[in-house]
Amino acid sequence: MTKSFLMGNQAFAHAALEAGVRVCAGYPGTPSSEVIETVAKLRDAGSAHDVYVEWSTNEKAALEMLAGAALCGARTLFTAKQVGLNVASDPLMSLNYIGVEGGTVLLVADDPGPISSQTEQDTRRFASFAKVPVFDPATSEQGCAMIAAAYDLSEKYHTPVIFRPSTRICHASTFVEVADETHARKPEGFENDPSKWVIFPGRSYRGHGEINERLPKIAADFSASPFNPWREVAGTDEGAKIGIIAGGVSYSYAEEALAQIEEQVEATGALSPSYRLMQVGTPYPFPEAAVAKFAEGLDRIIVFEELDHVIEDELLKLCGKLHAGFEVQGKLTGTTTTRGENTVDAIRMQIQEFFGLDLPVAAERTVEFSDPIPERPAVLCAGCPHRGAFYAVKKALGRRREAVMCGDIGCYTLGNAAPLNAVDTCLDMGAGITMAQGFNVIEPDKKAIAFVGDSTFFASGMTGVANAVYNKHDITIVVLDNATTAMTGSQPHPGTGATLMGGFSAPISIQEVLSALGVKKITKANPLFADKAIEAAREAIDYDGPSAVIYESPCTKLTKAKPPVYFIANACAGCRKCVTTIGCPALGWSEVGHSIVINRAMCVGCGLCTDICEYGAITCPTRKRVRPALPPRSQRLHAEDGSLSRFPTPQELAEIEGGSDD
Ligand code: SF4
Numbered sequence: 088m089t090k091s092f093l094m095g096n097q098a099f100a101h102a103a104l105e106a107g108v109r110v111c112a113g114y115p116g117t118p119s120s121e122v123i124e125t126v127a128k129l130r131d132a133g134s135a136h137d138v139y140v141e142w143s144t145n146e147k148a149a150l151e152m153l154a155g156a157a158l159c160g161a162r163t164l165f166t167a168k169q170v171g172l173n174v175a176s177d178p179l180m181s182l183n184y185i186g187v188e189g190g191t192v193l194l195v196a197d198d199p200g201p202i203s204s205q206t207e208q209d210t211r212r213f214a215s216f217a218k219v220p221v222f223d224p225a226t227s228e229q230g231c232a233m234i235a236a237a238y239d240l241s242e243k244y245h246t247p248v249i250f251r252p253s254t255r256i257c258h259a260s261t262f263v264e265v266a267d268e269t270h271a272r273k274p275e276g277f278e279n280d281p282s283k284w285v286i287f288p289g290r291s292y293r294g295h296g297e298i299n300e301r302l303p304k305i306a307a308d309f310s311a312s313p314f315n316p317w318r319e320v321a322g323t324d325e326g327a328k329i330g331i332i333a334g335g336v337s338y339s340y341a342e343e344a345l346a347q348i349e350e351q352v353e354a355t356g357a358l359s360p361s362y363r364l365m366q367v368g369t370p371y372p373f374p375e376a377a378v379a380k381f382a383e384g385l386d387r388i389i390v391f392e393e394l395d396h397v398i399e400d401e402l403l404k405l406c407g408k409l410h411a412g413f414e415v416q417g418k419l420t421g422t423t424t425t426r427g428e429n430t431v432d433a434i435r436m437q438i439q440e441f442f443g444l445d446l447p448v449a450a451e452r453t454v455e456f457s458d459p460i461p462e463r464p465a466v467l468c469a470g471c472p473h474r475g476a477f478y479a480v481k482k483a484l485g486r487r488r489e490a491v492m493c494g495d496i497g498c499y500t501l502g503n504a505a506p507l508n509a510v511d512t513c514l515d516m517g518a519g520i521t522m523a524q525g526f527n528v529i530e531p532d533k534k535a536i537a538f539v540g541d542s543t544f545f546a547s548g549m550t551g552v553a554n555a556v557y558n559k560h561d562i563t564i565v566v567l568d569n570a571t572t573a574m575t576g577s578q579p580h581p582g583t584g585a586t587l588m589g590g591f592s593a594p595i596s597i598q599e600v601l602s603a604l605g606v607k608k609i610t611k612a613n614p615l616f617a618d619k620a621i622e623a624a625r626e627a628i629d630y631d632g633p634s635a636v637i638y639e640s641p642c643t644k645l646t647k648a649k650p651p652v653y654f655i656a657n658a659c660a661g662c663r664k665c666v667t668t669i670g671c672p673a674l675g676w677s678e679v680g681h682s683i684v685i686n687r688a689m690c691v692g693c694g695l696c697t698d699i700c701e702y703g704a705i706t707c708p709t710r711k712r713v714r715p716a717l718p719p720r721s722q723r724l725h726a727e728d729g730s731l732s733r734f735p736t737p738q739e740l741a742e743i744e745g746g747s748d749d
């Protein structure tokens with residue numbers, strides 16, 4: 088064993104391997120992606136033996152592949168972010184009915200905030216909806232122990248089990264003891280029994296009975312589990328009458344907040360009440376017996392949990408069931424935070440109020456910086472090829488054409504930011520293509536454009552394309568192919584051909600898929616070459632019927648930066664078009680120097696801005712200018728003495744020139 092400083096997700100990968108996991112699969116999604124990556128890395132390094140690992144096309148494909156392996160008796164690990172479980176919900180619901188042979192753990196990472204997700208959905212709710220047991224760790228160390236327990240539970244009851252860490256648990260790092268080598272458990276092999284594995288209605292009826300039978304048994308196991316610990320803390324009164332229950336990372340926050348309160352109480356000599364503190368680490372099926380014991384004799388209980396009021400609901404149910412008289416406070420009573428993340432400070436204030444403690448306000452725990460930290464609005468990276476794609480499509484549409492632009496999930500959602508303003512909607516993975524079709528039905532006079540990334544195209548875009556062709560929706564699909572799943576950390580996908588088991592499969596061609604699905608007009612261009620990119624977009628947009636343009640250029644994270652561009656001050660007309668149309672963070676306008684500023688440390692020499700500048704004032708060392716540059720304009724404003732005083736403002740320029748096309 089070795090003590091290593093690991094991120095929660097890395098530690099969870101080790102824990103699953105130590106539990107003998109044989110097959111791991113998932114789809115990238117923050118905050119879960121590092122688990123699969125760590126398994127692949129350990130396998131590559133030769134320390135994880137006999138394990139198979141893959142990035143699947145999407146979460147549904149991953150879980151179904153794992154279901155096959157689990158029916159052979161293999162221990163399996165599924166990983167996804169919380170919204171990924173929506174995609175895998177179909178196989179999950181049925182898999183629970185037919186059951187599993189090999190331990191099947193679904194690591195589904197929740198994202199309170201949300202920090203990088205579309206929703207604040209709570210996987211604990213999903214677990215109870217699907218009738219699948221769930222573990223909810225308060226720390227990454229506890230998470231590792233839970234993973235081992237989850238595999239045992241899964242095999243004991245033949246049920247899939249959800250393990251649900253949240254962002255702070257997934258991404259916080261700590262020292263963890265990990266095995267130097269791991270070996271996957273050898274599966275027993277598939278035993279053919281159609282009466283068990285074929286989900287006909289009769290099997291479902293039987294399966295539902297099996298689920299209903301095992302859940303109370305699991306709840307009883309959970310009541311005796313070390314993951315639902317509680318203790319009583321003596322205060323200045325006699326016997327605890329109040330209690331605190333917390334789940335997930337909120338339990339760690341509550342412990343820290345209580346330690347701070349105790350310190351203050353000691354320092355000030357304030358009277359503090361006796362209380363009980365409990366963690367509910369297995370919220371479904373609810374460990375009723377353990378919680379009932381905890382609640383015995385209490386008058387009031389406060390609940391800390393992120394996302395939904397899952398524990399609070401269960402407590403209220405229990406209160407009614409036991410005809411108990413304790414009052415429950417939490418999200419439903421407006422006592423605790425109802426959305427977003429909890430914090431130690433917020434929980435400390437809420438506990439103080441709950442305790443009725445009038446402590447002096449603790450000094451704010453802030454970190455002082457000598458210089459203020461500059462704001463960093465979310466923006467496409469300097470040199471990101473998506474910038475050129477959005478610019479080209481908007482130019483191709485021109486001013487006269489009304490359009491709706493449906494975005495999708497990926498870095499390119501950032502196309503909604505000014506000055507691109509190229510994303511009007513974004514819903515879920517693959518929805519851009521299908522939503523565009525709805526717009527086309529209701530507002531056929533508007534051009535409906537759908538942007539989709541390459542990974543998203545394979546994950547959930549293809550069925551939408553088939554729908555457009557089948558139902559003759561007049562939309563233009565813009566595939567932003569940057570050869571990776573960029574937003575989640577550059578994972579491969581079927582279009583790249585790279586696999587986690589090493590080596591390459593033949594990359595699947597997006598163009599051939601589109602063509603096979605019946606899209607008749609497909610154009611292609613490098614989005615960093617504006618003229619060609621605009622031409623490609625125009626051709627596809629002008630086509631009557633489903634059409635597509637594929638913009639191919641790798642993500643800047645995959646390529647070596649080229650030399651930065653140069654600014655030729657005396658050629659510049661001061662129009663600011665380069666700054667105001669594409670919004671590259673490496674390009675700015677200086678009011679002091681009345682000229683553009685190129686951040687040469689940030690510029691990756693993509694060359695897009697050289698195509699935007701009509702005056703040849705930006706030049707790229709690695710690219711030949713194709714368009715003739717306009718001569719420097721004479722309309723610069725001059726001072727009385729004839730010396731150059733400043734560039735005209737865009738408004739002045741528009742007046743001089745009678746309007747601008749951007
Ligand atoms: S587009 Fe060209 S001319 Fe206009 S401000 Fe930028 S560098 Fe100067």
Ligand code: SF4
Pocket residue numbers: 469470471651652671672673674685689690691692693694695696697
């Ligand atoms: S070449 Fe221009 S658009 Fe590309 S990264 Fe540099 S400044 Fe930005």
